Amino acid sequence: MSSTDKNKKGFSTRAIHACHDKSDPYKSLTSPIYMTSTFEFATAEEGGARFAGEEGGYIYTRLGNPTLNELEMRLANLEGAEACLTVASGMGAITSVFWSFVEPGDEILVDETLYGCTFAYFRHGLAKFGITVRHVDMRNPDNLISEISSKTRIVYFETPANPNMRIVDIKAIAKIAHNVGAKVVVDNTYSTPYLQNPIVLGADIVVHSATKYLGGHGDLMAGVILSSAEDMQQIRYVGLKDMTGAVLSPMNAFLVARGLKTLELRMDRHCDNAEKIADLLEASKKVAKVYFPGLKSFEQHELAKAQMKGFGGMIAFELNGGHEAGLKFLNNLELCKIAVSLGDAETLVEHPASMTHSPYEPEERLKYGITEGLVRISAGLENAVDILADIEQALAKV
Numbered sequence: 001m002s003s004t005d006k007n008k009k010g011f012s013t014r015a016i017h018a019c020h021d022k023s024d025p026y027k028s029l030t031s032p033i034y035m036t037s038t039f040e041f042a043t044a045e046e047g048g049a050r051f052a053g054e055e056g057g058y059i060y061t062r063l064g065n066p067t068l069n070e071l072e073m074r075l076a077n078l079e080g081a082e083a084c085l086t087v088a089s090g091m092g093a094i095t096s097v098f099w100s101f102v103e104p105g106d107e108i109l110v111d112e113t114l115y116g117c118t119f120a121y122f123r124h125g126l127a128k129f130g131i132t133v134r135h136v137d138m139r140n141p142d143n144l145i146s147e148i149s150s151k152t153r154i155v156y157f158e159t160p161a162n163p164n165m166r167i168v169d170i171k172a173i174a175k176i177a178h179n180v181g182a183k184v185v186v187d188n189t190y191s192t193p194y195l196q197n198p199i200v201l202g203a204d205i206v207v208h209s210a211t212k213y214l215g216g217h218g219d220l221m222a223g224v225i226l227s228s229a230e231d232m233q234q235i236r237y238v239g240l241k242d243m244t245g246a247v248l249s250p251m252n253a254f255l256v257a258r259g260l261k262t263l264e265l266r267m268d269r270h271c272d273n274a275e276k277i278a279d280l281l282e283a284s285k286k287v288a289k290v291y292f293p294g295l296k297s298f299e300q301h302e303l304a305k306a307q308m309k310g311f312g313g314m315i316a317f318e319l320n321g322g323h324e325a326g327l328k329f330l331n332n333l334e335l336c337k338i339a340v341s342l343g344d345a346e347t348l349v350e351h352p353a354s355m356t357h358s359p360y361e362p363e364e365r366l367k368y369g370i371t372e373g374l375v376r377i378s379a380g381l382e383n384a385v386d387i388l389a390d391i392e393q394a395l396a397k398v
């Protein structure tokens with residue numbers, strides 16, 4: 001659905017108030033949850049007219065629902081997009097986009113480092129249907145120039161990328177892709193619309209796993225797609241309606257909307273805590289390398305500074321002792337949790353090679369920069385001194 005009052009107020013103000021549905025007769029402060037699968041028609045003719053697109057109004061929750069609609073308008077406002085669609089998970093968002101636009105014979109170009117299940121979808125899913133998927137190291141936009149062709153339908157990447165924090169120059173990639181008429185799809189999960197707006201920088205479509213920072217409390221699964229109104233017609237009525245059916249529950253839409261109200265506050269704290277963790281890790285003799293865009297030593301620090309408002313809450317690092325030392329570190333944590341997912345109140349630590357990025361073959365991980373000893377931290381919202389003390393004591397035992 002389209003948003004109307006884009007960019008007029010500050011981020012938190014819009015995250016709380018934008019596009020509030022004022023139609024509730026009781027003037028409930030929080031919007032009601034329309035926990036329904038279907039909507040009654042006044043007459044058979046009205047039902048027919050809605051199906052034919054001759055008349056507005058809700059039909060069936062897979063096609064639209066007032067709780068989802070309000071959240072969609074708010075998210076479009078925050079991301080600076082014309083239109084938004086909420087879906088059941090981040091993977092539901094990614095697959096709904098691709099099934100909407102690709103055909104057998106098409107080629108898509110994707111970055112080397114991707115979330116493990118996204119990688120699996122490209123490698124084992126799309127590839128079965130006659131779609132060629134090729135990986136390009138998009139840290140250098142020149143690599144894309146040599147690979148792209150008129151057959152390229154979509155260019156896809158994450159920035160910062162999960163798990164090794166590689167940054168891709170959104171503006172530069174969009175320019176190259178648009179020269180051949182390809183769409184640019186960016187996974188903005190790590191940054192959220194608070195820290196980075198790929199559509200404003202030239203991307204065509206943005207996807208999020210709202211399971212992460214947008215929901216923010218580790219208690220739901222959800223996905224978000226943002227694009228032009230024209231592209232969204234196709235994604236909603238082909239990708240979601242007919243191909244994936246990955247519809248979001250109204251209850252979870254309510255929880256995402258609740259999470260959004262504190263997104264700015266939470267992101268500021270996630271960013272501060274991550275910066276402190278990165279500094280601690282960089283100063284430790286046990287640590288071989290830290291990947292955090294806020295560090296001056298980070299190779300792409302200047303690019304991150306130029307396209308992000310803050311450096312986010314995710315950190316990756318390698319211990320001197322490699323894989324074995326990484327597992328020992330995880331097993332000695334007391335406050336931080338050993339868990340996948342990210343963006344929650346709790347600090348979460350995981351081992352990508354054996355967990356989130358296990359869908360890659362070991363040789364693929366090696367080739368695409370996901371080392372076996374890499375440890376990923378999602379900085380939580382706890383007090384920084386407590387997180388740092390826990391990390392320090394676990395490092396001492398490695």
Ligand SMILES: Cc1ncc(COP(=O)(O)O)c(C=O)c1O
Binds near residue numbers: 115189221
């Ligand atoms: C960057 C990124 N994109 C997409 C996804 C998939 O999201 P979901 O788990 O909500 O399906 C994840 C999940 O970890 C992720 O980290």
